[in-house]
Amino acid sequence: MSFKNNFTIKDLNLSHNIIYAPLAEYTDFAFRRLVRNYHTSLMYCEMVKMQALVREKTTKLLKYTKDMKPLGAQLCGADPSIAFDSAKKLEDSGFDTIDLNCGCPVHKVVKDGSGAALLKEPKLISQILSEMVKAVKIPVTIKIRLGWDDSSIVATDIVKIAIDAGCSAITIHGRTRKQGYSGKSDWNYITECKKVAQDNILVFANGDLYSAEDVKNVFELTKCDGVMIARGMLFSPWLSNDIESYYTNSIKPSFSRKEAILKYISYLLDEKKENAIFDLRRISGWFFRGIENIKNLRISINAATNIDQAIKLIEGFDFDERDNSAPCSL
Numbered sequence: 321m322s323f324k325n326n327f328t329i330k331d332l333n334l335s336h337n338i339i340y341a342p343l344a345e346y347t348d349f350a351f352r353r354l355v356r357n358y359h360t361s362l363m364y365c366e367m368v369k370m371q372a373l374v375r376e377k378t379t380k381l382l383k384y385t386k387d388m389k390p391l392g393a394q395l396c397g398a399d400p401s402i403a404f405d406s407a408k409k410l411e412d413s414g415f416d417t418i419d420l421n422c423g424c425p426v427h428k429v430v431k432d433g434s435g436a437a438l439l440k441e442p443k444l445i446s447q448i449l450s451e452m453v454k455a456v457k458i459p460v461t462i463k464i465r466l467g468w469d470d471s472s473i474v475a476t477d478i479v480k481i482a483i484d485a486g487c488s489a490i491t492i493h494g495r496t497r498k499q500g501y502s503g504k505s506d507w508n509y510i511t512e513c514k515k516v517a518q519d520n521i522l523v524f525a526n527g528d529l530y531s532a533e534d535v536k537n538v539f540e541l542t543k544c545d546g547v548m549i550a551r552g553m554l555f556s557p558w559l560s561n562d563i564e565s566y567y568t569n570s571i572k573p574s575f576s577r578k579e580a581i582l583k584y585i586s587y588l589l590d591e592k593k594e595n596a597i598f599d600l601r602r603i604s605g606w607f608f609r610g611i612e613n614i615k616n617l618r619i620s621i622n623a624a625t626n627i628d629q630a631i632k633l634i635e636g637f638d639f640d641e642r643d644n645s646a647p648c649s650l
């Protein structure tokens with residue numbers, strides 16, 4: 321497969337097969353609003369803990385407006401007894417797809433057996449997915465790393481488990497938990513996963529996709545059905561537009577980085593003025609990465625004591641808007 325317009329995951333019709341990943345503390349409501357100015361296909365909210373979801377009435381992590389759809393939610397947890405209710409709650413809240421997180425490497429997540437720790441318990445993955453699939457009609461998907469470490473690569477086993485559980489898609493990040501974000505996403509394992517999957521489950525490749533060329537390379541190598549992009553969209557929320565124009569030989573749309581960051585700030589201000597400066601600092605760490613002459617602006621934003629100062633700094637900065645494709649890889 322390669323880039324494809326009109327793509328379906330189970331009954332969910334999507335404009336194309338480039339999807340945007342969940343990113344805890346980044347793909348929040350304001351950022352999702354920003355992304356929707358550019359990206360037409362599926363995107364995800366930040367992961368939510370199953371326990372919190374079944375306990376609380378609402379969670380701000382999952383806030384959305386109808387124009388943000390198609391939108392996926394992601395569950396994080398290791399307790400099959402609450403997987404059914406968690407999934408049902410998400411479907412009832414209007415989400416288009418539900419993913420199970422089997423990749424988060426951070427200590428506070430893996431310490432209770434969730435996230436990437438599930439890769440050490442394939443039977444548990446099977447039980448959780450089966451409960452989720454039983455609970456909902458929308459597509460259930462799973463996102464994994466290759467395994468816990470080099471000596472316990474389980475990706476192809478999890479593909480089989482996901483198929484048996486009735487999952488519609490699996491996303492594979494080609495790193496182990498032990499690697500964190502070091503080294504490179506090893507796409508060769510994704511090739512192996514696609515061979516095992518055949519046409520029984522959709523395979524999305526993930527890891528180190530920052531440009532249309534990266535996406536072309538991963539499609540050619542792995543024969544995957546689609547790709548999931550995470551950090552690349554933090555540099556360039558319009559990356560899927562670049563990929564689409566690359567594949568359709570159309571003129572690359574030009575987007576203004578200054579306009580985008582000011583729009584993002586306006587979305588933050590619709591939510592909460594007090595914290596906006598902190599959110600801006602966090603996002604601009606990625607959004608300004610690799611941009612020429614940006615260092616002083618970043619330093620000034622970090623020193624700014626309120627959002628109005630930051631807005632003035634950004635308005636006064638001369639962005640080079642000639643080519644706003646992903647400015648760099650990591």
Ligand SMILES: Cc1cc2nc3c(=O)[nH]c(=O)nc-3n(C[C@H](O)[C@H](O)[C@H](O)COP(=O)(O)O)c2cc1C
Pocket residue numbers: 341342343344345346366367394421422423424463493526527528529548549550551552
């Ligand atoms: C700050 C940050 C937050 C993340 N949060 C999540 C998350 O909530 N759920 C998840 O499945 N993966 C999460 N990831 C992993 C990404 O979705 C993705 O698998 C990984 O970054 C590799 O893809 P990339 O090279 O396109 O960034 C996170 C990654 C980063 C850097």
